[in-house]
Amino acid sequence: MRHATRLDTALEIAHDAGRMIREARSDQDFGQRYKGGQELVTDTDLAVDQRIAERLDSAYPGEARLTEELSPERDAVERRGPLWVIDPIDGTVNFAHGLAHVAVSIAWCEDGQVQLGVVHAPFLGETFSALRGEGAWRNGEPIHASRCDDLSRALVATGFPYRRESRPPLVRRLQAVLGECQDIRRNGAAALDLCDVACGRLDAYYESVSPWDFAAGVLIAREAGARTGHLYPPPGGIPSDLYGEHIVVASAALYRPLSDLLRRADERS
Structure with a gap:
């Protein structure tokens, strides 16, 4: 290899x-x-x-x-x-x-x-x-990612930044997810959240983090069959694999509906 x-x-x-x-x-x-x-x-x-x-x-x-x-x-x-x-x-x-x-x-x-x-x-x-x-x-x-195809049955992870002033828009996202999904988990370690998606313990994950938080975990999730991407395109010059803003990682079937849900929440902010 x-x-x-x-x-x-x-x-x-x-x-x-x-x-x-x-x-x-x-x-x-x-x-x-x-x-x-x-x-x-x-x-x-x-x-x-x-x-x-x-x-x-x-x-x-x-x-x-x-x-x-x-x-x-x-x-x-x-x-x-x-x-x-x-x-x-x-x-x-x-x-x-x-x-x-x-x-x-x-x-x-x-x-x-x-x-x-x-x-x-x-x-x-x-x-x-x-x-x-x-x-x-x-x-x-x-390991293999979840095959969950129903948002109402999805267990979704996320996290929040240390800067309190940047949290209100994320609370709107959280409310949207809690209204549609089975439940939320906030475990406090993005790399492990991504690995839990990779092995099917979680059905999806979204957050904005630094490159060191997610670079390894997002590859692990992708190679396990999860779909990975961003709610909004990365700026020019920054590789997608190392752009940590607005990450979405989910089972193949959940990726689009979860992304749409989060973008609708952003529009209400």
Whole structure:
């Protein structure tokens, strides 16, 4: 399989990062601070990001990285060539509060297309992975997205930004979804929401997030048979695979009706 060696390297690095995360929680050894006044970051986020960077530098020297803590320059998504997109801890608030929905997310892109993705959940004992065009797996076993075709029976995940002032339009979307779907889940880790769509635990997911939150998970969901896209087209120059605004990921049959529902909610804002 093309890029299989890179996938093996990413899996090994993700498991190593997961061990660091488990040890930090066990030792209760993670300082906390806020960036931008509202977004929590811990010393463990920074330490894990550093460890991943060192290991990637050793395995693939000179390749660019876009990471939440150490290399957050978003214009990297517009560059050609290889790019690693990394969230050292997706679900930092969950991590700090002792909750299990925490993940390491590692994606590798080539010329703006995600070629492989790994999402490792150290407290859940699950590792999701995918290779472009080759399928998706959980703990090495193939996974398949939901085949739900009825919004009224759909379990849908979403999330909300730290900036409170940007939430009112999203509440209108939430009200629309709650009025049409079976129920909503808000688990606090976008990468794992996407993986839950990939393995059929969730029927759909929508949100606006950063590239490191979704790059690996959206490939995993797509390779498992989910349909992925955006409510509105990405701006010119930004690859679709790395554009995190207005993402929709759903079973093939739910993608269009859910997208239409969300756009109608936006029109009422």
